[in-house]
Amino acid sequence: MKLTVLGSGSTGNAVLIVAGNTRVLVDAGLSAKEITRRFAMMGEDIKCLDGILMTHEHGDHAGGLRVLLGTVDCPVYISAQTHDAYVSEKFNVANEEPRRRVKALRDRVEQIESSREFRIGEIDFHPFTIPHDAVDNFGFTATHQGVKIATLMDFGHMTTLVTERLRGCAAIVIESNHSRDMLKACDNYPWDLKQRILSRLGHLSNEDLADWLKHGFDGCARYIVLAHLSQRANNPYLAKINAEVALYERAPLFPTETQISLSYPKEPTPWIEV
DSSP, X not given: OEEEEEEOSTTOOEEEEEETTEEEEEOOOSOHHHHHHHHHHTTOOGGGOXXXXXXXXXXXXXXXXXXXXXXXXXXXXXXXXXXXXXHOGGGOSSTXXXXXXXXXXXXXXXXXXXXXXXEETTEEEEEEEOOOSSSSOEEEEEEXXXXXXXXXXXXXXXXXXXXXXXXXXXXXXXXXXXXXXXXXXXXXXXXXXXXXXXXXXXXXXXXXXXXXXXXXXXXXXXXXXXXXXOSSSOOHHHHHXXXXXXXXXXXXTSOOOOEEEEOOSSSOOOOEEO
């Protein structure tokens, strides 16, 4: 099994998971054109996609879905609540967009729900609830031939459920959205937005992730990819150093060989193979 973060950040998020002959896209927050281009960069054909998993309805995770469905012939795995929010006029400015989304999803939806496992091709998926200000936000673990990986972004705090689901993973794509100090000092964000990001239904900070790495992480994952980094309230190298220092502080009592790497908004990560 292998994965690449095709792109991650406030401008759009998408992760590609491959196992055997199965290819699954987690989120379609980039444009359909950009997702297709990045597939090709990684040596993959977008038309071979077996399924698209949607974590939630926010534009940076779902914005490219409708147009992408005109290119690919695969089902969309989405919860009922997320589906309703995605096609709702309440969440869309353009009057025609909700109807276009309903049409694009017609006969293409496989309904999923938290804690109910499902299979796409050769991969078993287990969705689980994560805390965010979306209607029904999910993280996922994916298992193939006994090897488990996880992807989770857009959540405000680590829960007991999240920690439990991440146990035994060989690779984890996880949010490290902002530095608390950088966010508070950011002149580009109004205070109400800062409060939303900092809330328990907002986004995970570098400091929150570091605390989990020291006290909640089981040390099994060989690879951890930091995702959804803010371009205004974070610095990639600061996020990486914070995570690496947290791992170092586990030793020698809880040593780990975990490698911390970064994802980027404008280019895919190299393949991570497990």
